[in-house]
Amino acid sequence: MVDTFRSSIIAHKEQAMINGSVSGEQGVSLSEVPFLAQVNIRGNAEDKKFVAGVKKVVGVAVPTDPNTYVTKGDFTVFWLGPDEWQVVGPVDGQDDLVQKLRDALDGLHVAVIDVSGNRTALDLTGAQARNVMKKSCRLDMDAQSFAPGQAVQTRVGKAPVLLQMLDDKPTYRMFVRPSFAEYLVDWLLDAMGEYHHL
Known part of the structure; x- marks a missing residue:
């Protein structure tokens, strides 16, 4: 809200x-x-389920090249480290984004954290x-x-x-x-x- x-x-x-x-x-x-939505994700880029889960929500796979980002539609995914990314989305859309990512990555060893503020x-x-x-x-x-x-x-x-x-x-x-x-x-x-x- x-x-x-x-x-x-x-x-x-x-x-x-x-x-x-x-x-x-x-x-x-x-x-x-x-007020852009900003969500931090930790996971394993070699895990196909992790990559597919993120892609299902934001439309692109997490970038694996250091110091790069990828954009599709309203979402941008930044590489922050070998197992860390930041997803930036529409203004005030963080609650929906967090929930969709958590649902898509359920059961995997990951972290999804709202860092919008x-x-x-x-x-x-x-x-x-x-x-x-x-x-x-x-x-x-x-x-x-x-x-x-x-x-x-x-x-x-x-x-x-x-x-x-x-x-x-x-x-x-x-x-x-x-x-x-x-x-x-x-x-x-x-x-x-x-x-x-x-």
């Missing part, structure tokens, strides 16, 4: 985010995507987004090194995030813990500042 009284972690930053964004061909923008998502996009990320993260942000289909657990500023490369615009999605969300927004707005007048 949706709690109509809750607000996003950084809702009070909305005006600052709008003022701190630059639109247009040369710009960069920052937005929050709150553990992270919010920030999207950084636009022609200057890569330059903002180059100032903010130690990873190689060149298109050949970090491309759509890749995701990695890293730091942006000093905030630990799950960083996803969504598309070639480029768009970066950062899943960040609530305690770091406001700090990360402030960091990114500051890093975006030099592109206000392009």
Whole structure:
């Protein structure tokens, strides 16, 4: 059930985010995507019943290549480790997702845990987004090194995030813990500042 009284972690930053964004061909923008369903799964990727169970619910098999993700429809499955994945789904759909996964994986040695309240998502996009990320993260942000289909657990500023490369615009999605969300927004707005007048 949706709690109509809750607000996003950084809702009070909305005006600052709008003022701190630059639109247009040369710009960069920052937005929050709150309340996504996020479910952590632990299991054995070599167990055909486990793989089939997850696929039955989300439409794709768990990725087995490190630092990758797969998407189908409303669901994205991130590789977090050899036996750990995170499924991200529609806003406020976690209860249904957890129940369907538990039913599909019943009897197997697995863990299915709702972690939706553990992270919010920030999207950084636009022609200057890569330059903002180059100032903010130690990873190689060149298109050949970090491309759509890749995701990695890293730091942006000093905030630990799950960083996803969504598309070639480029768009970066950062899943960040609530305690770091406001700090990360402030960091990114500051890093975006030099592109206000392009």
